[in-house]
Amino acid sequence: MEDKSTVSAELSRELGLFPITMMGLGMMIGAGVFLGLGNSIFIAGPGGGMLTFALNGVIAMFTAMSYAELSSAIPRAGGAYNYARLAFGRGTSFIAGWMEWFASTVAGSLYAVTFAIYMVRYFEGLGILTWVPFSTVINEKILAVIIACFFLYINYKGASTTGKVGAICTLGQTLFLVFIGLVGIFVAIKDPSRLQNFSPFLPYGWSKLLVTMGFTYVAFEGYEVIAQTGDEAIDPRRNLPKAMFYSVYIVTLTYIVVSFATLVAVKAGSPGVVGAPWFWIGQFKERGFGEAVSRLMPAGNFLLTLAVIFASTSALNATIYSATRASYALGRDHMLPSFFAKISKKRKTPWAALMMTGAVLILVATVLPTMDVASSASILFLFLFFLVNICVIKIRLNMADELTYGYIMPFFPVFPVIAIICQAVLAVWLVHMSLIAWIVLPVWICSGIGIYHFYSKYRAVTTEDEIQILEEEKAPEGEGKEYSIMVPVANPKNALDIVRTTYMLCGAKKARVELLHMVPVPDQAPLTSADEYMLEGKEGIVEAMLYLAPLFPLSTTIRYCRNIARGIVSAVREKKTDMLIMGWHGKTKTYGFNLGSTVDPIIERSPCNVVILKNIGRRKFKKVLVPLAGGPNGAFALEIASILAEKDDGQIVIFTVTDGRKPFDPNQFMDEHQDKINLSRKKIAIKTAHTHKVAQAILKESKNYDLIVLGYTGRPMIYQVAGNSIPEIVARRSTTPLLIAKAAGGIRSWIHRWI
Amino acid sequence: MDADGIAGWIIIAAALGFITYLLIWSHSMIERIANKKLRSIREIMKNLHNGR
Numbered sequence: 001m002e003d004k005s006t007v008s009a010e011l012s013r014e015l016g017l018f019p020i021t022m023m024g025l026g027m028m029i030g031a032g033v034f035l036g037l038g039n040s041i042f043i044a045g046p047g048g049g050m051l052t053f054a055l056n057g058v059i060a061m062f063t064a065m066s067y068a069e070l071s072s073a074i075p076r077a078g079g080a081y082n083y084a085r086l087a088f089g090r091g092t093s094f095i096a097g098w099m100e101w102f103a104s105t106v107a108g109s110l111y112a113v114t115f116a117i118y119m120v121r122y123f124e125g126l127g128i129l130t131w132v133p134f135s136t137v138i139n140e141k142i143l144a145v146i147i148a149c150f151f152l153y154i155n156y157k158g159a160s161t162t163g164k165v166g167a168i169c170t171l172g173q174t175l176f177l178v179f180i181g182l183v184g185i186f187v188a189i190k191d192p193s194r195l196q197n198f199s200p201f202l203p204y205g206w207s208k209l210l211v212t213m214g215f216t217y218v219a220f221e222g223y224e225v226i227a228q229t230g231d232e233a234i235d236p237r238r239n240l241p242k243a244m245f246y247s248v249y250i251v252t253l254t255y256i257v258v259s260f261a262t263l264v265a266v267k268a269g270s271p272g273v274v275g276a277p278w279f280w281i282g283q284f285k286e287r288g289f290g291e292a293v294s295r296l297m298p299a300g301n302f303l304l305t306l307a308v309i310f311a312s313t314s315a316l317n318a319t320i321y322s323a324t325r326a327s328y329a330l331g332r333d334h335m336l337p338s339f340f341a342k343i344s345k346k347r348k349t350p351w352a353a354l355m356m357t358g359a360v361l362i363l364v365a366t367v368l369p370t371m372d373v374a375s376s377a378s379i380l381f382l383f384l385f386f387l388v389n390i391c392v393i394k395i396r397l398n399m400a401d402e403l404t405y406g407y408i409m410p411f412f413p414v415f416p417v418i419a420i421i422c423q424a425v426l427a428v429w430l431v432h433m434s435l436i437a438w439i440v441l442p443v444w445i446c447s448g449i450g451i452y453h454f455y456s457k458y459r460a461v462t463t464e465d466e467i468q469i470l471e472e473e474k475a476p477e478g479e480g481k482e483y484s485i486m487v488p489v490a491n492p493k494n495a496l497d498i499v500r501t502t503y504m505l506c507g508a509k510k511a512r513v514e515l516l517h518m519v520p521v522p523d524q525a526p527l528t529s530a531d532e533y534m535l536e537g538k539e540g541i542v543e544a545m546l547y548l549a550p551l552f553p554l555s556t557t558i559r560y561c562r563n564i565a566r567g568i569v570s571a572v573r574e575k576k577t578d579m580l581i582m583g584w585h586g587k588t589k590t591y592g593f594n595l596g597s598t599v600d601p602i603i604e605r606s607p608c609n610v611v612i613l614k615n616i617g618r619r620k621f622k623k624v625l626v627p628l629a630g631g632p633n634g635a636f637a638l639e640i641a642s643i644l645a646e647k648d649d650g651q652i653v654i655f656t657v658t659d660g661r662k663p664f665d666p667n668q669f670m671d672e673h674q675d676k677i678n679l680s681r682k683k684i685a686i687k688t689a690h691t692h693k694v695a696q697a698i699l700k701e702s703k704n705y706d707l708i709v710l711g712y713t714g715r716p717m718i719y720q721v722a723g724n725s726i727p728e729i730v731a732r733r734s735t736t737p738l739l740i741a742k743a744a745g746g747i748r749s750w751i752h753r754w755i
Numbered sequence: 756m757d758a759d760g761i762a763g764w765i766i767i768a769a770a771l772g773f774i775t776y777l778l779i780w781s782h783s784m785i786e787r788i789a790n791k792k793l794r795s796i797r798e799i800m801k802n803l804h805n806g807r
Contacts, residue, residue, distance in 0.1 A: 248774070406785060409781075
């Protein structure tokens with residue numbers, strides 16, 4: 001027998017909270033604040049610097065919350081690539097990973113070149129390079145390659161070494177910037193007249209802030225590298241979210257304090273300062289920060305050069321790490337050649353991905369103009385963050401019950417929606433800064449789409465989270481749009497229980513039927529063993545077909561999945577089903593669920609009418625009880641009851657319970673929904689009970705009936721988990737056959753249909 | 756100080772206060788989830804509600 005077992009190397013878990021936070025900080029405090037501050041003051045005025053970083057800090061915090069939630073639930077190398085794969089599937093995830101790799105690599109090239117430029121200038125100032133026979137540009141390129149190779153080697157040595165070296169560099173630059181800020185505050189206290197430098201605060205108006213925010217947003221991109229450490233972090237569910245929040249908070253504070261210090265560093269009327277200090281600083285643009293700091297303290301120029309060296313090297317270290325993990329993840333899933341996923345057995349690092357990243361990084365650093373490519377990297381990062389904010393919404397809506405979260409954001413989905421809007425605006429404004437960036441973006445995306453369609457699509461491995469069709473038989477297409485009813489069948493007994501109700505509803509709606517069996521393959525078993533679990537489902541489908549196939553157009557589908565609820569909701573969306581009918585055993589064992597871990601998510605997320613049946617069997621319903629209180633699903637419950645009640649001798653009793661505070665008029669309710677009632681009004685009676693114990697009253701009344709039809713609660717899930725609603729209490733405790741009805745419609749159904 | 760300046764300083768202070776609040780809230784949420792070994796969104800929400 002062939003031995004299919006393989007020994008695969010894994011990344012080692014060596015990174016604690018401190019080095020991860022420092023890696024995030026290192027990627028953020030790269031060159032953005034040094035180059036961006038002077039430009040911000042030039043474009044928006046003296047208040048522009050601080051306002052830009054404060055507002056960007058808020059947007060960055062929102063996106064950090066999305067990253068924190070996702071990275072705590074999916075702590076794996078790959079970051080945005082993994083999130084897009086879970087949320088949207090392989091195609092989108094490949095594009096996300098493809099952009100992630102390129103953006104980080106190009107940013108790394110920029111930092112290598114920035115380091116080289118400052119070092120060459122410094123050495124030239126000391127007269128050290130006079131014996132070198134090359135031009136300044138060639139010297140810069142050679143030094144950029146040397147520093148890139150050095151940090152590629154550091155990354156090869158392992159995550160621990162990477163983290164330690166990066167942490168030292170980052171700590172140095174952060175302490176220097178904080179020192180500048182403290183000196184600035186000290187100077188302002190000593191000489192309050194310098195606060196006049198902030199007047200006028202925004203001489204060119206508030207709209208200029210959009211330009212400066214877009215330009216400097218790259219200074220907040222560090223959470224991507226933190227997400228990439230998912231495979232190597234110690235206690236990732238706790239440490240990754242913390243590191244993201246700490247790093248965003250620290251850089252925001254640092255940037256604001258440094259912006260303040262830059263403005264108060266220059267005294268009006270001092271030698272060499274012409275005009276207002278803010279205008280004097282701004283006219284130096286990228287060098288404005290340096291010119292101001294050189295006047296703040298002795299040896300300011302030297303210290304600034306030192307800080308830029310620290311900043312560019314730590315950012316280079318972090319971007320190499322991030323880009324390598326992004327390409328490693330693509331190789332691991334066979335989206336790129338599996339060569340990318342090779343791991344050094346000695347160092348436990350992805351050496352092949354590192355080598356390829358290094359090759360692209362050095363090529364870009366030596367060949368391409370840096371500023372326009374850096375702008376392209378910014379747009380790619382904005383696009384990535386935009387995507388991640390959509391992913392966090394989609395994954396929370398679809399997979400919240402399956403993932404183990406280490407953090408969840410408050411006020412979901414307000415913050416990601418605000419971040420999406422803001423990032424779209426900032427990306428658009430970047431057009432004004434670099435047209436080439438908006439050429440590079442579509443070119444890179446199109447090349448990614450090409451690679452996916454001609455290579456990755458046919459080689460990518462199927463992940464545990466995907467749902468696959470095993471067998472499918474389609475009914476002939478009818479004319480026009482037919483009402484479609486989906487019936488998930490678990491086994492023959494379950495099929496017999498729900499077939500009569502399905503028959504009556506299909507008859508009333510003139511519907512076509514889709515019989516579905518989801519094969520739940522346990523996590524421990526390989527997906528290839530799905531056949532072993534599908535026998536009962538096949539028998540159930542055959543049983544249901546015996547009754548339904550002669551009368552209605554009927555299709556059957558068998559799919560395997562890891563999670564039944566997600567599989568059914570996915571099928572409902574895909575088939576654009578109008579109504580879902582399914583059985584429920586009537587018990588719930590899982591903490592936090594009202595009707596069970598399968599039924600709750602299906603009711604909440606299915607964008608169609610849902611009918612849940614409990615103990616229905618093949619009975620005839622002569623007396624049907626419909627408790628009503630005017631809720632959003634009451635009309636649908638009444639409609640279903642009128643379909644199921646016996647036409648000749650059936651009777652519906654509308655039961656209302658009142659404690660005198662909220663008057664509900666059943667007659668008016670029936671008048672408003674007359675078109676939905678398929679039974680003579682003479683056969684509908686009204687009964688009212690006066691008590692505040694609503695659930696008990698319904699349970700007591702239901703004992704004399706053949707069927708209870710309940711409208712599902714209209715409360716969102718967040719309120720449902722807080723306490724049981726009346727329909728859920730009745731549903732669990734009732735011994736009478738019971739049907740729960742939830743109508744499609746409204747904004748929530750629309751969201752679930754499209755997101 | 757002009758009106759833009761007053762508004763600007765208020766916005767900066769508000770932004771700092773807001774992200775400080777989000778940081779503290781998020782930190783306590785991470786610790787709470789970890790200490791109580793909560794897993795799914797439902798468990799976390801139910802626990803949040805019961806803890807009030």
